[in-house]
Amino acid sequence: MPMSNVPDVAPGKRPLWIQRRDFTKDLADLVWYANTALSVEVVFAEIIRPKEMAVIYAEKGLGIINSLHCLGLAGDLLVYVNGFYQKDHQTYETLGAKWKELNPLNRWGGDFKRDDADHFERRPE
Numbered sequence: 001m002p003m004s005n006v007p008d009v010a011p012g013k014r015p016l017w018i019q020r021r022d023f024t025k026d027l028a029d030l031v032w033y034a035n036t037a038l039s040v041e042v043v044f045a046e047i048i049r050p051k052e053m054a055v056i057y058a059e060k061g062l063g064i065i066n067s068l069h070c071l072g073l074a075g076d077l078l079v080y081v082n083g084f085y086q087k088d089h090q091t092y093e094t095l096g097a098k099w100k101e102l103n104p105l106n107r108w109g110g111d112f113k114r115d116d117a118d119h120f121e122r123r124p125e
């Protein structure tokens with residue numbers, strides 16, 4: 001998805017690209033933590049989601065229209081064990097705790113009412 005080169009600065013807020021840069025650094029830290037401290041294999045799934053796709057997901061009950069994926073402030077990080085994608089909440093609990101530790105704006109999908117354990121996002125400022 002092409003991104004504008006025009007700074008998107010709102011009063012009292014840092015530009016979105018700066019927020020996305022910091023979110024990306026935290027995701028990199030989370031991957032590093034998974035690979036080193038936990039010896040867990042992870043792969044990225046969806047990061048940026050076009051608005052049109054968010055509408056389709058919402059219609060199918062697979063997501064919400066105002067997903068932070070649309071702002072580039074959410075990422076799905078999948079854990080694999082012996083080549084198999086792990087879907088259970090418990091597998092992601094340590095990663096979720098680490099994610100929230102990295103920044104107070106970070107939220108883990110495992111805490112959502114509708115569990116989304118492989119989802120890691122940052123609240124926009």
Ligand SMILES: [Zn+2]
Pocket residue numbers: 046069074075076118119120
């Ligand atoms: Zn997600």
